[in-house]
Amino acid sequence: MAEDERVFSHDNLDLEEEGMPSCPAPEDWRAELVWVHYKLFQPPESHPELAEGLPDCGIGWLGILDRLCTQLQYLLDEEGKGNTIKLMQIKEEQGLLRVSWNGLLSQSTTANADKLIELACACSACTCEICSEEGRLYRRGSYLATACDLHAKGERVPMKPGLENIYIRRGEINGKIQILSCRRYDPKTNSFTDVSPASLGLE
Numbered sequence: 001m002a003e004d005e006r007v008f009s010h011d012n013l014d015l016e017e018e019g020m021p022s023c024p025a026p027e028d029w030r031a032e033l034v035w036v037h038y039k040l041f042q043p044p045e046s047h048p049e050l051a052e053g054l055p056d057c058g059i060g061w062l063g064i065l066d067r068l069c070t071q072l073q074y075l076l077d078e079e080g081k082g083n084t085i086k087l088m089q090i091k092e093e094q095g096l097l098r099v100s101w102n103g104l105l106s107q108s109t110t111a112n113a114d115k116l117i118e119l120a121c122a123c124s125a126c127t128c129e130i131c132s133e134e135g136r137l138y139r140r141g142s143y144l145a146t147a148c149d150l151h152a153k154g155e156r157v158p159m160k161p162g163l164e165n166i167y168i169r170r171g172e173i174n175g176k177i178q179i180l181s182c183r184r185y186d187p188k189t190n191s192f193t194d195v196s197p198a199s200l201g202l203e
């Protein structure tokens with residue numbers, strides 16, 4: 001395949017072959033993701049395509065979503081009965097993946113679920129939404145999109161060197177807005193590591 005024809009195909013990723021018992025695997029990748037992870041999406045019977053959380057993003061993020069769903073299901077299985085997660089919305093917003101859910105979980109499991117979602121969203125920030133290659137943020141008029149060099153249309157959003165994949169959380173401590181956490185996302189290991197804000201020239 002010529003380089004400029006590179007598009008992420010459904011065949012690039014093997015989803016589980018088992019899914020909803022009430023219907024065969026759908027052809028559309030969004031519905032198939034729901035079909036495989038139906039316990040998390042809780043779609044109407046035999047209609048994975050009608051799930052509230054049906055992804056509204058590009059196929060390049062399918063691998064991120066499949067991994068996230070597998071990890072969330074594992075978390076639930078570990079936690080035991082009575083704990084539920086229903087994925088309510090999965091969408092692209094400002095070039096990033098957004099995932100929201102409802103459910104009944106213990107406080108610690110909620111924190112773990114949120115951490116997995118945070119990692120998936122950080123991963124989307126460096127993954128082309130069209131083909132799943134390494135991506136960066138581009139501005140297309142009033143829209144932002146994460147894309148590889150090939151699928152980039154528009155202008156690259158400037159990023160200060162050294163601040164790539166840095167996530168900073170600020171909050172109020174003693175009436176003053178301060179940095180609560182400063183982390184770098186590593187796409188190779190899909191993990192965050194703490195970074196000293198001072199080492200990045202931040203206060």
Ligand SMILES: [Zn+2]
Nearest residue numbers: 128131148151
């Ligand atoms: Zn691409």
